[in-house]
Amino acid sequence: MTTAPSWAPNVREANPESLNRPGRLPETFWAARPLFKHIRQAAHSEGCSGDVLFYSTLARLSGMISHHYRAVTGIGGRASINIFAAIVGASGAGKSTGSSLTRALAPAPDEDFRDGLPVGSGEGIAEAFMGSVEEPTGEVVQRGKNAGDPVMRRVRKQVRHNAYFYVDEGQTIARLGERSGSVLGETLRRAAVGETLGQTNASEERTRYVPAGSYSLGLLVGFQPSTAVPVLADASTGTPQRFLWAWADDPSIPDKPPMWPGALSMHPGQRRLDEPCDIKFPTRVREMLWEEKVARGRGEIEVPELDGHAGLIKVKVAALLALLDNREHATEEDWGLAETVWAASCGVRDNLVERAKREAAAERQREEDARVLQVVREHEATTDATVAVERVARLVKKHASHVGGITYGELNRRLASRDRKILRKAIDLAEARDWVLEEGDRLCVKTP
Numbered sequence: 001m002t003t004a005p006s007w008a009p010n011v012r013e014a015n016p017e018s019l020n021r022p023g024r025l026p027e028t029f030w031a032a033r034p035l036f037k038h039i040r041q042a043a044h045s046e047g048c049s050g051d052v053l054f055y056s057t058l059a060r061l062s063g064m065i066s067h068h069y070r071a072v073t074g075i076g077g078r079a080s081i082n083i084f085a086a087i088v089g090a091s092g093a094g095k096s097t098g099s100s101l102t103r104a105l106a107p108a109p110d111e112d113f114r115d116g117l118p119v120g121s122g123e124g125i126a127e128a129f130m131g132s133v134e135e136p137t138g139e140v141v142q143r144g145k146n147a148g149d150p151v152m153r154r155v156r157k158q159v160r161h162n163a164y165f166y167v168d169e170g171q172t173i174a175r176l177g178e179r180s181g182s183v184l185g186e187t188l189r190r191a192a193v194g195e196t197l198g199q200t201n202a203s204e205e206r207t208r209y210v211p212a213g214s215y216s217l218g219l220l221v222g223f224q225p226s227t228a229v230p231v232l233a234d235a236s237t238g239t240p241q242r243f244l245w246a247w248a249d250d251p252s253i254p255d256k257p258p259m260w261p262g263a264l265s266m267h268p269g270q271r272r273l274d275e276p277c278d279i280k281f282p283t284r285v286r287e288m289l290w291e292e293k294v295a296r297g298r299g300e301i302e303v304p305e306l307d308g309h310a311g312l313i314k315v316k317v318a319a320l321l322a323l324l325d326n327r328e329h330a331t332e333e334d335w336g337l338a339e340t341v342w343a344a345s346c347g348v349r350d351n352l353v354e355r356a357k358r359e360a361a362a363e364r365q366r367e368e369d370a371r372v373l374q375v376v377r378e379h380e381a382t383t384d385a386t387v388a389v390e391r392v393a394r395l396v397k398k399h400a401s402h403v404g405g406i407t408y409g410e411l412n413r414r415l416a417s418r419d420r421k422i423l424r425k426a427i428d429l430a431e432a433r434d435w436v437l438e439e440g441d442r443l444c445v446k447t448p
Contacts, residue, residue: 023247023347025051029340032333035324038261042105045260048097049250051344055085056098056220057106058244058320063164063218064106064113064269070213071319071330072278074286075293080194081279081316081323084219088228088348089248095222099166106267113269114163119219122187126197126208129215131159158210167221185239191217192242193312222248229356232349235305242309244317244341245348268323279319281330289315306349313345314338385422392419392426397435397445405444 030036030050039057040050062083070078087095099116108115114128136150183199190197194215198208221243223231232240289311295301303310318338322330392415399406399414412420419426427443430436437446 021247021347021351023245023344023349023351024250025054025344026340029337029344032337033325035264038264039105041258041261042101043098043250044253045257046097046101047253047257048101049246049248050252051246051250052087052095052098052248053101053105055087055244055246056102058317059083059085059218059220060099060102060115060164061106061218061267061269061324062316062320063216064108064115064162065216065320065323066271066273066277067161067214067216068273068276069216069268069319069323070276070278071281071315073281073289073315075289076312078213078276078278079312079315080213080216081319082192082194082217082219083313083316083320084188084192084221084243086221086223086228086231086243086245087248088223088225088245088352090224095248096166096168099220104263106264106269109270109272111162111272112160114160116164116166119165119167119184122183122185123199123208125163125165125184125187125191125217126199126210128163128165129158129160129197129210130156130208132156133159156207158214161215162217163215164218165220167219169222169224169227185237188219189238189242191219225352225355228352229359232306232352233356238308240349241306242313244313244345245352246345247348266326268320277328279322279328279330281315281318282332282335284332285318285330285335306353307346310342314342317341388419389422389425389429392422393429393433393435395419396423396426396430396443400430400436400443401445405439405442407442411443 030040036054039054043050043053062081065081069081071081072078087098089095103115117128119125132154134152135155137153139151141147141149141151187197194212194217196212197210197215228245235241292301292311296303314335315338318330318334321334321337322328325334395415396411399411406414412423415423427436431438434446436443438444
């Protein structure tokens with residue numbers, strides 16, 4: 001039997017099944033490119049999961065790259081590369097480590113990049129891209145030393161294009177989304193596909209307008225299994241299917257840490273563009289995506305609710321993998337790797353869904369067992385009460401058999417205290433069976 005380590009006497013071994021559960025990136029994936037090996041070594045050098053750092057890097061880089069990058073497959077115009085990732089693990093399992101490590105692995109450019117912002121509200125997400133600037137009014141100063149200079153005014157508008165958000169506990173998002181009037185859920189769903197963000201208000205200082213295609217945004221959320229399950233159960237909103245899902249633990253972390261491999265010498269977040277750049281896809285991939293879209297549009301196929309954005313997410317991942325490989329076009333290999341990532345994500349997601357089903361079934365069984373137990377107890381109580389009334393009725397008959405019968409007061413005194421509370425029922429039963437009859441204030445045995 002394995003004993004707990006001396007430094008943690010209260011630690012118990014994890015369920016062995018958790019070490020082999022589906023959803024981890026396979027060894028073939030890590031061996032596919034030197035970049036992946038670099039990311040995994042960086043993670044393991046700090047005792048972190050390779051999967052966690054990989055997904056964290058995807059999410060953060062998707063918020064760091066130029067907003068001019070777009071994926072083009074012939075479906076839905078120019079798709080954003082915004083990526084949302086969810087890391088699932090127990091408290092202290094290292095969910096937050098990936099977010100901090102990716103800053104060392106892929107340093108941000110010296111530009112106005114909002115890095116690792118918390119999520120407070122839907123309005124706050126849009127506000128991350130807003131600011132105040134001085135703009136000319138079209139008029140000029142008429143007098144004084146500044147005569148002829150343009151008259152300026154301060155206005156609020158979008159002033160930045162890149163943001164990465166990190167939420168340590170996914171339950172926070174659920175709670176914020178439940179607030180009356182909250183637009184957080186809708187904002188996240190719009191941000192995932194690069195749609196327009198913001199709100200139009202009566203006052204200029206509260207108006208936020210971030211046009212579609214004008215920003216890059218990445219999101220990383222940490223979940224405990226118990227908090228991830230309700231989010232997945234809410235698939236009708238369209239929120240959970242916009243995430244990539246990963247486990248926080250990693251059985252392949254070595255006993256001795258490898259060397260830190262250093263930061264990536266080049267990554268797509270360092271490149272800035274002045275005009276749109278389309279990341280195009282191989283003909284086979286475009287045709288396959290088109291066929292699926294047409295089949296869905298015709299009603300010929302039904303896609304599971306949680307797979308509703310599968311094609312789009314694989315497009316995003318493949319596009320970012322191409323950029324990480326210093327290319328502005330996706331290849332068949334990029335697509336194959338994106339499919340591996342998607343399959344791993346589905347493994348985590350489906351495992352959690354099955355867990356939810358098991359927990360729901362167990363809860364239903366507990367409720368059913370409780371109902372059965374209550375019925376049994378009520379039956380037993382009824383049976384016990386019936387027996388007790390029968391017993392006391394026989395005592396009533398016995399005491400009433402004395403010559404002249406017995407008064408109610410005397411009968412009450414002769415009974416044990418536990419029997420007095422059912423005396424009335426016992427007398428009624430004795431009368432119903434023709435054992436006794438009432439004569440004035442006395443009970444007498446009824447003779448044949």
